[in-house]
Amino acid sequence: MNGKGQERIVKKKRLEPSRLVEEHKGSSGPYRIPRNQVFQDHRKFGFSNIMLVLVILFLFMPLFVVITYSFNATRGMRWNGFSLVWYEKLFFDSKELWRAFGNSFIIAITSSLVATILGSLAAVGIKWYKFKSRAYIQTVSFLPMVLPEVIIGISMLIFFTAVRIPLGMFTIFVAHTTFNLPFVFLLVSARLDEFDFSIIEAARDLGATEMQTLVKVIIPSIMPGVMSGMLMAVTMSLEDFVITFFVSGPGSATLPLYVYSMIRYGVSPVINALSLVLILGIMLIALLFRRFLKTIAASS
Amino acid sequence: MNTHHLQERRGRRLGITYSAPMGLWLTVFFLVPLGIIILYSFLKKGLYGGVEWEFTLSAYQQMFNPNFMRVLFRTLWVATLATCFTILLALPCGYAMARSRNQVLWLALVIVPFWTNSLIRIYAWIAILSSEGFVNEALKAIGLISESLPLIYNQGAVITVLIYMYIPFAILPLFTTIDKFDFQLLEAARDLGATKAESIVKVLLPNIRSGIITALIFTFIPIFGAYTVPLLVGGKDSYLIGNIIVDQVTKTRNWPLASAFSLVLTVLSTIGVIWMMTSNASEKARQKSVVQVADTNGGLS
Known part of the structure; x- marks a missing residue:
């Protein structure tokens, strides 16, 4: 212990x-x-509690307004009666939006999978073994989290142009994996800090090979960290606009890019309707993974 | 001790095998691109974007253009103001959440808007503040105003939305640090005769210093490099440095200048991160010595 x-x-x-x-x-x-x-x-009504409630209201107020007006019968922000017309439009008449959603989904799954595997392995390597390039890897895994997104986006755009990789789904995948890796690494590292080494010793003493120890002992016990890392990666990938904006090519628009192209032309009721769908989705995710919320809070 | 044992037994080869894929990935797709930016900032601007292979410091000279300097100072001002408000709002929130019995509920309430697509959140503010937006329409409907108020496309809107976007970045690390804080220390301070304010300033704040610095870094740096918020809710005169950088890439196609600006931001962020890491390290060292905590309390009366 x-x-x-x-x-x-x-x-x-x-x-x-x-x-x-x-x-x-x-x-x-x-x-x-x-x-x-x-x-x-x-106290229940102490200063800090009141502030907390006010800030939460501040955080939700814009979302409530948008959701309310998604049921508006007309365009714009003047209330003209209840209607589901924008939901009909969202679900049955927004092909491009759903294609963008599909792209976002593919990128989120692939990039978070790769980031989770590489990040978790690296966390195991860094936390348990001493070797020369350890400090280097730790530093290089920390910087992407704090650099402004604009810089990561631009440097990747310049890089892909310099090495002549055409912009598209692949470059978005690479970019997302890159900014997801540090978060997974961090979350799994935190989990490993609590790890009880004696169970590895036990496994080794009982004759397990390195591979068996990894698959049957190490992986199951760091799973909560891995899961929260992956969850974080998926949400960040779905969310990202700035970096994607630079590394996307023709036909590879993700959902945020599509939303961006729509809101440049002002208030769009379809986006109002989409907001509710997305927020419900996120609430569901938060509910399903409520066990991991504290771990995630600790990493961001 | 166990760790040591393991390391001895299995050597360093395994550690490298486990860590190399991520190390390589980040080197190729993060460090190399950063290196290219450093290189490009010293090269001559190409005619249609790109660069010509000729060493020059002209990108750095162009940075001192008064227009850019004005934007740089504006960015500093906006980022400082927004960060201060964010931290001041986030501190009591983190405290209240840490003391609450429903931590997970409050966390979820902070995280749900935080995970909602950032563009949707900015869009929501456009829907609220624009000239035909929610606030103006509502005020017109009750007859308070007849002409729309200019609520959007100005610096005030930029700062409000920046606070809105980045406050979860401050609340979450503050919550995590305050959650580890031993609240009995506050009671001890009060017992020793400190006022409420004294106990917070002299006991709570020094003990959660690392959390405050993390919150500072994680709000100030992204706000300093903000691009989408000023683009969508700011006017031409509330553009920030992020907008300048992007314009240099996409419009004027001056890659060396964009690279030079990016480099300045990178250096700034790195300094911030080093500050954060050293303060976190000293915090850990501090926590180890209980004596010091006792000293803090003793110094109150």
């Missing part, structure tokens, strides 16, 4: 101030904590 694991157990057992109060309520024991002192920073 390493030190970190023990620390966590201790933390879980630590009594929360509110629980302390509940336990000592009514008892006149020596450890009774005056109620007002404990709750001073923990």
